[in-house]
Amino acid sequence: MTSKKKWLSVPYLFWSGLFIIVPLGMILYYGLTDRTGAFTLENITAIASAGHAKALRLSLLLSLISTIICFLLAYPLAMILSQIQVKRHNFIILIFILPMWMNFLLRTLAWQTLLEKNGVINHVLTFLHLPALKIINTPAAIILGMVYNFLPFMILPLYNALSKIDINVINAAHDLGADHIYTFFRIILPLSIPGIISGITMVFIPALTTFVISSLLGGGKLLLIGDVIDLEFTKTSNWHLGSGLSMVLMIFILINMVLSAIFDKDGEGSML
């Protein structure tokens, strides 16, 4: 970037200063102080208490499972998309993005209505004399909600990475005697790693921090770390503990960002 154009970034710098740096500073302040304003690390070590640690473990587990499911669903699709004609793939991508035009909360609430004991799906199942589905208020419902909501964030970076692979590289591999499976593991998969990493980041982080999905589809019976933080801010007005726990969560997010910075040098994620 030339120095002449640097001033163009001023609005953004102002924006991020006001709405990212200042709030982060406030979280740091609240997280490292107690109610009297004295310095303390208690809000951070509180993550080790039985309830919090369990919530964190559950969050990690559920978001890991969701990320894996998203990846397994998205990768084949992204491969197909990257190989078909431009006209058709635009249509298919539109189908995947279309639900995102509707509010995230409403879509999750819709799943609640679908999955409920007397919900739409169970009405249909009963009508067909099939056994009723009992997944509402279980971890399975939360994973379903996470996969449903975050799948597009996995597909798009993967599609970006895969469609950038030069077809000649693959042809060359075939010419040199590599079969399809060998080509996939030695050529396609390594070349799509930046997309994989940004896809994982973009699914794993929102899944790890969510509290809406778990409270709507988990019936309040499963406490994720996002729910704990939500509880501290809105119900118990202990902003100090809430901030401290948010900082712990930020460590996981930072690890993820460092990983993507290492692998995703081209910034596939920013293609969204």
Place this chain on the structure above:
Amino acid sequence: MRKNNRFCFNSIAILLSLSVSAFLTGCASSDKGVNGQVIVYNWGEYIDPETIRMFEEETGIKVIYDEFETNESMYPKVESGAVAYDIACPSDYMISRMIDNGMLSEINYDNMPNAKNNIGAQYYEQSRGFDPENKYAIPYCWGTVGILYNKTLVDEPITRWAQLWDEKYADDILMQDSVRDAFMVAEKLNGDSMNTLDLTELTAAKDLLIKQKPLVQAYVVDQVRDKMIGGEAAIGVIYSGEAIYTQKENPDLVYVIPEEGTNVWIDSWVILKNAPNKENAEKFIDFMCRADIALMNFDYITYSTPNVAARELIEDESIKYSEIAFPDLSQYDNLETYVYLGEDGDSLYNELWKEVKAH
């Protein structure tokens, strides 16, 4: 104590109230009434908007109306003084906390004849639990917490909290997703006070709630209403004000005050210490205490009104003498009002509640 947002759930309500308040404060600066303004901070969906319009028309005072979701979210906002509210409508225990911290201004009953005459003496009496000399709070709505059950889904009348631990109702029970209301149920079942800070009693209550958890279908706040109307669960813990509405929608629902006793709550109007428009605030509260206005609000939000003059005006006899809306409190000897437990007490309850929820 609880707002009545019929079809929404928390997050949407928060977003809406944020945008509404932004909108309102946006207009306020340029659009003051001829007789100034008054800034009111109330629960979401806790007033008939028509009454605000009537007040503005009759007095020429512009009302800036803002809504909150929980007592706990209201408190820091009022305390910070970011918006200089004139009036708030907190619940009992939160009022005692605000009195303790010198955040409220004394009521001058001479300027508020409706408040003085229309509000039943028994409700002022009840208020003394948190406002010992009736100096700060004017009751606006009150009610009990009880059990709502669907008589087609149970084979016996539900009359006790203990039945919420009966395994035959597994996956058919809705509990309140709020720490005090959930612990209140267990504490009353154990015969303890709902304001206890005794660790043994609290641990017993916590163990009881953990024992109940596998039977609970979901911990909910507003959704209990829609789920009960839809027949999604057989038994739910609910506020009496919601019960009347749900029964209108689904006649199979029955509301009971459990034998073990329960919580009686009162939400009251208070004038804040630093209120910039104190005179207008008095006029607003007094207007809300006028019998016809209180009746409009009762019809709209269906929470019990302490306004005896308004109750006299109710035409529907079944509601006027409803045991749900207007239970005779002297019949019960085990009803309690929440008191503020202090910061340490609050964190103790919250810790235990998190253990229940994470179990």
